[in-house]
Amino acid sequence: MRFPLRAALAVIIFSCAVPVAASAQIVTDASQIQPGYYKVEPLHTQVSFSVLHFGFSVFEGLFSGASGVLRLDPSQPESSSLSVSVPVASVLTTNSKLMEELKGGQWLAADQFPKAEFVSVSVKQTGPNDALVSGNLTLHGMTHPETLRVHFVGAGVNMLDKKYTVGFDATTVIRRSDFGIKMFVPYISDDVELRIAGVFEKQDGATPAVPSNR
Secondary structure: OOHHHHHHHHHHHHHHHHHHEEEEOOOOOOHHHOEEEEEEEOOOOEEEEEEEOOOEEEEEEOOOEEEEEEEEEOHHHOOOOEEEEHHHHHEEOOOOOHHHHHHHOOOOOOOOOOOOEEEEEEEEEEEEEEEEEEEEEOOEEEEEEEEEEEEEEEEEOOOOOOEEEEEEEEEEEHHHHHHOOOOOOOOEEEEEEEEEEEEEEOOOOOOOOOOOOO
16 A cells, blocks of 8 residues: 555654754753752763873763752852762773773772762852852762863753753863872873763752752
């Protein structure tokens, strides 16, 4: 049985229109974000890292499985707060042997220090969709102050799970030797560039306290 050309075109047009309609519901102005209490959505939150490798190339990898909470108030950004942790054993690169080495004692010591954690102490808005989030990063059993440059990406109802979701990009550079990870410095750069794709889902009900180092 032949499928009518007109019907086929209608199906194609409709299927193409669905993402457009959904994307139209996403806001990209941070002042329009719904205030409230959020939790990390771990399936789409990633922490990527890059280092200069022996002066030849920029080598990259990532961590996944993040958890954490965000208290967000777009009308008073300075009152917002964030606490996020990432299991360091989730480290992923294109080299399986290297992944096991990175989990070991000369690098991340994942058995002894299973999580990296960032807890905010202040938020300073620097533009309509940008902020500096300062806090304390704990890695490899050591804690040092670090600052994230955060950019708001978008917010709206996720068309798949129907949950109100917000997304941010954040970047910073840390010195791994500050955290006692000194293997092959300076041949593998001491400076580590971090980029965080953070996705958070709004939670219903009462707003619990968000851990803070303030």
